[in-house]
Amino acid sequence: MRLRRRDDPLLEILAGTGRQMADAVLPTVAFVVVWLVGQALSWPEPILVGGLGAVVVALVIAVLRWRGGERPGAASVGLLIAVVATLIALYTGRAEDFFLPRILANAGSFAAWVVSIAIRWPLLGLVVSAALGRPRAWRNDPDLVRGYCRASWLWAAQYLVRIVVMLPLWFSDQVVALGVAQLVLTWPLVIICALGSWPLVRSALPAGHPGPRHPVDGGFVPDEQTSDSVQGPA
Helix, strand or coil: CCCCHHHCCHHHHHHCHHHHHHHHHHHHHHHHHHHHHHHHCCCCCHHHHHHHHHHHHHHHHHHHHHHCCCCHHHHCHHHHHHHHHHHHHHHHCCHHHHHHHHHHHHHHHHHHHHHHHHCCCCHHHHHHHHHHCCCCHHHHCHHHHHHHHHHHHHHHHHHHHHHHHHHHHHHCCCHHHHHHHHHHCCHHHHHHHHHHHHHHHHHCCCCCCCCCCCCCCCCCCHHHHHHHHHHCCC
């Protein structure tokens, strides 16, 4: 049995993460744009007005997500980060510090994904299996565990790329470049991860494996199906 494209639940499930990327991108764009305007017009508190712009945008996103059916706690994560980022930048007086929570969040996420792979509980497996309504069944399928570990490296890599690019910009006080990096390294990287996850998972599955929707307890054994098909009905 060959796995067909429609047997792949990963792209549909992981595409949902794209909606959450608005939390990171739009408030950041608002901050940079309003801060630049404040700088150009010599406003007395450009960081404050930039932060207020970011918080307002994050609030609108949170309300829309909440009205769309998300739980208030999940919908307000982006708003909380925007508020914290604004307070940090106001406290230090450095506009680039608005990006510090995002840089730290990427560092924490990278560490979490790597640790999950090391202990053979890859986060990708947890995300996909929870969305499929079978949160633990995949743990008994060594082929799926191996596949999720492979694909999880791709998701870990996206966080590392952001850290490597954004940290030097933060050290060199490049506010606009940080905003551009946040924009460029969000949607494209998530799309790459969503598109690349299934091929990596599939590469670890033996021919005939029923895929993530149907984990096989103890691992799939192709020879059993082959022998049954050769013998035919009794």
